[in-house]
Amino acid sequence: MGRIIEKIATDRKHTVVLKIDYDNQHDLTIENLKKADVVIEFTTPGSVLSNIKHCFDANTPIVVGTTGWYEHLPEIKEQCVQGNNTMLYASNFSIGVNIFFHVNRVLAKLMNSYPYYDVQVEEIHHMQKLDAPSGTAITIAEGIIDNLDAKKEWVNILTADGEDADDSNIKNEQLLIESFRIDSVPGTHTVIYDSEVDSIEFKHTAHNRNGFALGAVLAAEWVHNKKGFFSVEAMFDFGI
Numbered sequence: 001m002g003r004i005i006e007k008i009a010t011d012r013k014h015t016v017v018l019k020i021d022y023d024n025q026h027d028l029t030i031e032n033l034k035k036a037d038v039v040i041e042f043t044t045p046g047s048v049l050s051n052i053k054h055c056f057d058a059n060t061p062i063v064v065g066t067t068g069w070y071e072h073l074p075e076i077k078e079q080c081v082q083g084n085n086t087m088l089y090a091s092n093f094s095i096g097v098n099i100f101f102h103v104n105r106v107l108a109k110l111m112n113s114y115p116y117y118d119v120q121v122e123e124i125h126h127m128q129k130l131d132a133p134s135g136t137a138i139t140i141a142e143g144i145i146d147n148l149d150a151k152k153e154w155v156n157i158l159t160a161d162g163e164d165a166d167d168s169n170i171k172n173e174q175l176l177i178e179s180f181r182i183d184s185v186p187g188t189h190t191v192i193y194d195s196e197v198d199s200i201e202f203k204h205t206a207h208n209r210n211g212f213a214l215g216a217v218l219a220a221e222w223v224h225n226k227k228g229f230f231s232v233e234a235m236f237d238f239g240i
Helices: 002-011 048-058 070-082 095-113 135-145 210-223
Strands: 039-041 062-064 086-089 118-125 153-159 174-181 188-194 199-205 228-231
Touching: 002 210, 039 048, 039 210, 048 062, 048 070, 048 086, 062 210, 070 086, 070 228, 086 210, 095 135, 095 188, 095 199, 095 210, 118 135, 135 153, 135 174, 135 188
Parallel strands: 039 062, 062 086, 086 228, 118 174, 153 174
Antiparallel strands: 118 188, 188 199
16 A cells, blocks of 8 residues: 555655654654655554654644554544544545445435345455454444444454354344455455345455545645545535
8 A cells, every 4th residue: 555655746846854664663653754744554453552652743744544453543633633634535445436435325215215125244354454344334334324224233254264154143223344455455344234135246356456545645735735534535525
């Protein structure tokens, strides 16, 4: 992701003034962070909170694409607002995925009129994906729960490739997110509404990581010179 983001940023006439990885953690200083207009953060759940704090201390806006840490979101938001800092986060920066998120919410609200359909979410990622379910799948599930009266919470089953999930313990009010980990899959997310007579599938398939990286650079451009705590939805105005 770092290499793709760097290429897209330079193609868009930006200058990358600092790159941090495992080999140069000592360069992650307030002085160096102040050289940047915006930081783009794609790391791991174990390091993201520390990286956010460093950016807040430097008063440098940060765009966060790391997932798997959202239980800390309320406290991070409070720190951001109280410190007059700037942060934008997303479970997925892809333009196509954010359109998918919006249509998913509209579809879930529509399906309230057709209670004989049950719904579940499936997500497929590469084997190196550290969190399950994916942040994108959680956002999809929360969009359904917020708009479909029949579902109150989501539950996750991580399923080996080629096996069927044991969903016998899933309650009617629970929304199943089934996660698969398969080599070389950038990310596929499917919402399935199923009834006795037919099924409706709504799917987004990423062909590579370029869409995620482009969206992150666009987010950095959008958040520059702004103050506050934002989710990626703030970038979009669907008008419906």
